[in-house]
Amino acid sequence: MTDTTTADAPLAVGVIGLGDIAQKAYLPVLTALPGLDLRLMTRDRAKLDRIGEAHRIPARFTDLDALIDSGIRAAFVHAATDQHVPIVERLLTAGIDVYVDKPLDYHLDPARRLVELADRTGRSLLVGFNRRHAPGYLQAKERPRDLIVLQKNREGLPEAARTLVFDDFIHVVDTLRYLVPGEIEHVDVRSRARDGLVEHLVLTLAGDGFTALGIMNRLSGSTEEILQVSGADAKREVHNLAEVIDHRGQPTTRRRGDWVPVARQRGIEQIVLSFLDAVRAGRSIDAHDALRTHELCEEIVARIGE
Missing domain, CATH: 3.40.50.720 (NAD(P)-binding Rossmann-like Domain)
Structure with missing residues (x-):
């Protein structure tokens, strides 16, 4: 070169x-x-x-x-x-x-x-893994997170286990890993498959004082992504990375501004800038944390079967 x-x-x-x-x-x-x-x-x-x-x-x-x-x-x-x-x-x-x-x-x-x-x-x-940079999910990380529930559902799209997990559910896995407030000590996987195609998948990650659930239903009737984090008698929800709802008594809702680009809402703009800033600064970005997400995905596939 x-x-x-x-x-x-x-x-x-x-x-x-x-x-x-x-x-x-x-x-x-x-x-x-x-x-x-x-x-x-x-x-x-x-x-x-x-x-x-x-x-x-x-x-x-x-x-x-x-x-x-x-x-x-x-x-x-x-x-x-x-x-x-x-x-x-x-x-x-x-x-x-x-x-x-x-x-x-x-x-x-x-x-x-x-x-x-x-x-x-x-x-x-x-x-x-752009969701680590999405504003709604960064705001969720600010809150107490005794219980984390992330659903990423699709309509009419059952799929073979390996491609479902590594192409799509991997976002759920990585986001939960990013949001959990401590070391993961327990992993549980439940799923349903028909004719070799996974219809739904539920992942439980637990540690000292927290539980995180990742849910994917490929026959849910709609395409949606809903994050809920709760603790200290309060809850924050993020709908489709755009709408943030806080629950403590009367719910309050904040929606993405009309002129906020979708790429910024989804964290793509921010992760791109982070990468380019590192390149210009000569700073190396380590991929070992991303590899741990891949390791957990491999464990999920092993548990539910190819």
């Missing part, structure tokens, strides 16, 4: 994979930030040109090695999960800091290898 950067030069950043998550969540944030030299990469030339033109990004690549050789210092990886390991391995080996969508991989061992590689190369590896 050729390093062409100077102190005043824009930060050269690659965006790898241009599917829905990149288009809807990340490119609107990245293209609005000053001081970035964005470079797009996907193997689909027609999509590459269409999105490049839409965002006025002239630097476009269909080959990962060519993108690396262009001198990027950081990369956002939004490719399919089964491509995360080979892409992230090449980036880290080339000395590039990496932000990657969750999960690192559908299995624990490859995820662990990526974290170990980041350690050896001294590069950042940040997994996109």
